[in-house]
Amino acid sequence: MAKLVIKNVSLKYHTVEDEIEALRDFNLEVEPREFISIVGPSGCGKSTLLSLIAGLMKPTTGSIILDGSPITGTTQKIGYMLQQDYLFEWRTILDNALLGLEVMRRKTDESVAQVKQMLKDYGLSGFEHSYPHQLSGGMRQRVALIRTLATEPDLLLLDEPFSALDYQTRLAVGEDVCRILCQHQKTVIMVTHDIAEAISMADRVIVLTSRPGRVKSEHVIDFGPEYNHSSPLKRRESPRFREYFAAIWKELNSSEQ
Amino acid sequence: MNSKKGYSLEHRKYLRRIRVRQRTILVLQILLLISVFALWEIAAAYGWINQFITSKPSRAWTAAVNLFNRGELWRHLGYTIGETVLGFTVGTMAGIVIAAALWWSDFISRILDPYIVILNSVPKVALGPIFIVWLGTGLKAVVAMAVATSIIVTIMVVHNGFKNIDPNKIKLMRTFGASRLQIFTKVVIPASVPTMISALKVSVGLSLVGTIVGEFLGSKAGLGYLIVYGGQIFNMSLVMAAVIMLSVVSALLYYLVVLLERKIVRYNR
Numbered sequence: 001m002a003k004l005v006i007k008n009v010s011l012k013y014h015t016v017e018d019e020i021e022a023l024r025d026f027n028l029e030v031e032p033r034e035f036i037s038i039v040g041p042s043g044c045g046k047s048t049l050l051s052l053i054a055g056l057m058k059p060t061t062g063s064i065i066l067d068g069s070p071i072t073g074t075t076q077k078i079g080y081m082l083q084q085d086y087l088f089e090w091r092t093i094l095d096n097a098l099l100g101l102e103v104m105r106r107k108t109d110e111s112v113a114q115v116k117q118m119l120k121d122y123g124l125s126g127f128e129h130s131y132p133h134q135l136s137g138g139m140r141q142r143v144a145l146i147r148t149l150a151t152e153p154d155l156l157l158l159d160e161p162f163s164a165l166d167y168q169t170r171l172a173v174g175e176d177v178c179r180i181l182c183q184h185q186k187t188v189i190m191v192t193h194d195i196a197e198a199i200s201m202a203d204r205v206i207v208l209t210s211r212p213g214r215v216k217s218e219h220v221i222d223f224g225p226e227y228n229h230s231s232p233l234k235r236r237e238s239p240r241f242r243e244y245f246a247a248i249w250k251e252l253n254s255s256e257q
Numbered sequence: 258m259n260s261k262k263g264y265s266l267e268h269r270k271y272l273r274r275i276r277v278r279q280r281t282i283l284v285l286q287i288l289l290l291i292s293v294f295a296l297w298e299i300a301a302a303y304g305w306i307n308q309f310i311t312s313k314p315s316r317a318w319t320a321a322v323n324l325f326n327r328g329e330l331w332r333h334l335g336y337t338i339g340e341t342v343l344g345f346t347v348g349t350m351a352g353i354v355i356a357a358a359l360w361w362s363d364f365i366s367r368i369l370d371p372y373i374v375i376l377n378s379v380p381k382v383a384l385g386p387i388f389i390v391w392l393g394t395g396l397k398a399v400v401a402m403a404v405a406t407s408i409i410v411t412i413m414v415v416h417n418g419f420k421n422i423d424p425n426k427i428k429l430m431r432t433f434g435a436s437r438l439q440i441f442t443k444v445v446i447p448a449s450v451p452t453m454i455s456a457l458k459v460s461v462g463l464s465l466v467g468t469i470v471g472e473f474l475g476s477k478a479g480l481g482y483l484i485v486y487g488g489q490i491f492n493m494s495l496v497m498a499a500v501i502m503l504s505v506v507s508a509l510l511y512y513l514v515v516l517l518e519r520k521i522v523r524y525n526r
Contacts, residue, residue, distance in 0.1 A: 054432055073434075080432035086425050090447045103433040103443070151433065 001068065003187045004030040004053065004155060009062035010212070011048055022048040024212035026062070030155075035181070035188045037198035040208030040216075041252065046191040049213070050157045053189070054080045066155065076104055079153030084164045085144035087132035093143055094119065094128040100151040111150065118146045122176065138169040145177060149184065156181065158190040162197070171233060174201065178232050195252070199244045200232035207251050217251055219244060312493040317501060320494040324483075333499075336479035337468055338506060340396060344403020345464035345510075349457060351404070352411030359412070360419040360445065361437070377413060381406040381467060385474040399471030399479070406467030407460035414459065418452030419445050454518045461510045469503070480506070 009026040012019055022045035030036055040046055051057045053064055055074040064071045066078070079100075087096045097115050101107045119128055122142050132140055141161065148156065161177070162170040178201050181188055192198050198205050205219045223230075227238045235241060264272070294314045300306045301313035308316075324330040359366040384405055388398040422445055430440045472481025480499045487495030 056428070056431055074432060076434065078432075080429075082425055082429060082432075084425070086423070086429045088426070088444070088447065090450070099443070100433045103430060103435045103439055 002029040003032045005065040009059045012060045021212040035202045036204050037202035038191045038206045039198045041210045044208045044210050045213030050159050078155045079148040080157045081148050081161045083160045085140040092129050097146045115150045137165050138173045141173050156186045156188045200235045312497045316494040317497040320498040340399045340468045341465045344400045348404040348407035352408045355412050356415035359416045377409045389475045394475030402471030403464040403467035407463040411456050411460050414456040418449040422448050457514045
């Protein structure tokens with residue numbers, strides 16, 4: 001059974017000045033443990049799609065089904081990582097990482113110990129009692145990831161999670177995140193406008209049309225046995241990487257018109 | 258942090274330059290104050306200005322000492338400080354509660370918006386006689402004046418702070434399924450602490466204004482009473498003494514808020 005089914009979803013935004021159709025007849029199925037990247041021209045409704053899946057908004061028409069039951073509001077099964085870390089500057093790193101658990105009233109000695117262990121595992125030991133401004137961008141993004149993972153979602157939504165980082169850090173954090181998510185065997189939907197990032201991390205890349213967003217094409221990414229279980233950086237070296245890149249690049253450009 | 262001996266010579270020179278500059282500023286600030294008082298004293302002594310209407314520092318001092326000897330100094334100071342602190346505390350707490358209510362319901366906030374703007378521009382002094390009729394002369398009316406002068410600004414500044422919180426922080430909370438109360442207590446309040454402190458800095462001054470005006474209009478104690486009383490009996494030394502003490506009181510109250518700020522806002526240092 002598919003993990004997530006998006007069926008005939010459309011969404012209209014209403015403002016006093018105008019009515020904007022962000023998505024129209026959107027259909028997508030995501031298999032368990034699949035890593036999906038969604039790319040598309042800016043303003044094509046990528047972030048809207050994630051907000052819909054997260055249950056922050058209701059679609060105008062259509063339905064979104066997670067594990068067989070329709071999504072009606074936010075659920076603890078879904079973790080959402082935003083474009084920036086949005087760590088709270090008045091909370092220590094540990095308290096930031098515990099935010100989700102605290103909100104869900106699931107903060108226990110056990111879960112705190114678990115989060116502490118995660119901080120340690122992901123290179124943040126010694127920073128538990130520091131404040132966010134004392135950390136580098138890459139470290140902060142890792143804290144944000146831990147904050148999301150701590151609530152143990154099985155579907156992760158990543159909304160351009162690395163866009164606020166410089167290129168170097170971006171590649172490094174991409175590596176980390178990919179490794180961590182593989183370990184945890186999560187289903188992931190990542191929105192990005194970086195084609196290379198999309199290809200290097202995903203099992204499948206979905207290309208959207210410009211607004212109103214629909215699925216324009218799908219690319220199953222298969223680097224062959226040699227690369228399939230490698231890290232994103234390694235996969236970028238694969239000869240097929242360039243082929244995928246060229247194909248997706250071409251499609252994105254043709255959708256601009 | 259780095260130990261001092263690790264620094265290079267240039268860096269130590271740089272630090273010394275900064276220290277010298279800061280010390281010079283402080284010395285000049287004190288000198289300025291002393292010279293104003295000295296000039297005032299001398300001008301009065303040589304008859305360049307009329308002592309009867311300007312008084313002079315030494316006579317103001319005597320007036321203050323007389324008050325002290327009669328055991329009235331602490332009573333007047335106590336009234337003014339107590340009324341200000343009370344007005345300020347009530348005004349701030351009520352202001353924050355009202356700001357929270359306005360944040361909670363955008364609809365109510367829209368309805369009340371024009372009235373808050375009008376209340377803000379009404380001179381609160383005009384309300385004085387009303388308070389005196391309602392509450393009688395004395396402490397209650399003075400505190401009411403202090404609250405009235407400070408509360409509107411608190412409401413406006415704090416509500417504005419609440420509204421200007423990064424919507425993505427709220428979105429983040431919502432992705433965890435947070436309730437509106439959780440969003441308020443875990444994001445809106447802590448994120449607004451710096452705003453609330455700057456509101457405090459403004460409202461502590463305004464409360465003092467309200468207190469003094471209240472004491473002008475109807476009271477038998479406090480620095481405001483001393484100023485009006487001294488003016489009526491043409492005792493300018495008493496007036497000047499009270500005004501100088503008032504300046505010290507306002508500086509102290511402001512400094513208290515700064516101390517509070519240092520105690521609360523630890524995270525960005």
